[in-house]
Amino acid sequence: MNQTKVCIKVPASTANLGPGFDCLGMALDIYAWIEMDFALKTKIILHGEQMLGIPLDKSNLIYKVAQMVFAEAGVSHPELEIAMYSEIPLTRGLGSSASAIIGGMVAANALIGNLLSQDKIFLMATQLEKHPDNVGASLFGGIVVASWDGVRADYIRIAPHERLEVLVAIPEFQLSTELARHALPKEVSMKDAVFNLSHSSLLVAALCSGNLEMIRHAMQDVLHQPYRAALVPGMEMILKEATDHGALGVALSGAGPTLLALVDKTSHEKAGLAEFMQNTLLKEDIKSTMMWLKPEALGVQVLANSVSLAELAAHK
Ligand SMILES: Nc1ncnc2c1ncn2[C@@H]1O[C@H](COP(=O)(O)OP(=O)(O)OP(=O)(O)O)[C@@H](O)[C@H]1O
């Protein structure tokens, strides 16, 4: 029996939650699984349609982040066998790149007996992703409030409120984070900075104290969503009106194009809200997949028992 192979399960994430641009993230209950082992010759197997187009050689992100971990730990393992299956849609604002980075780093670290601390992994992943929101959520689970000054990465994890549910409308088109960041201005006014600072702080306080009614006011943003609206037709109306259809609050998920509503799981308006979001996008000729998700309290896990990735992919 193989003694070294590790298998990890890593959650998807949503970043920003509206005003918390590059500093708030929440883990979600859809996942990617990664198996990793030492090998004589590198081999990368990707299961499922989701992974189409992802490289199968040493340019693969998971291979590259594993090598970063080995280099940091002072060990050398240039040849790896990697297998992956993911439910997380690529390039849609649900943290697929962060899940790959965290999954790859944590798997590599487990392979070498966890020579690096979790905080070191957080720092390395943040340096690579350039913002800590998605990687923090995938690593630690729950809601993560994080800061990154280019040198230090700090975070505090908040347990998600038990009544919080998440509705996502995932448009059929992809929008890369790189493109969505190019839409942003280089500078913002003091007025807009103060607006986001106050709303992001209010949102964190609402999430910590369980004041769900405050979320609709707190989840407003002027730093990134208005500039990204042109990239996601229908978004402006959804951001403006989803709370009238039962959402506690609504935001662009990460860099988009997915739109995300926080919902009280006891709400009687859930079906109507989903219909409103899907139809608003359809009016703009955008087909979308609607999914009801939950905040995931757990971050990445090294599984005690390996799962069959081929079987997971086959049952989707
Ligand atoms: N499992 C994977 N293996 C290798 N590369 C991956 C994997 N998952 C994602 N990527 C890379 O990450 C890119 C998507 O990253 P991007 O930051 O644009 O979107 P996202 O992470 O899905 O969304 P967001 O950051 O807005 O939440 C993919 O196009 C691919 O290059």
Ligand SMILES: N[C@@H](CCO)C(=O)O
């Ligand atoms: N905070 C990032 C998340 C996307 O990875 C952004 O909005 O660009």
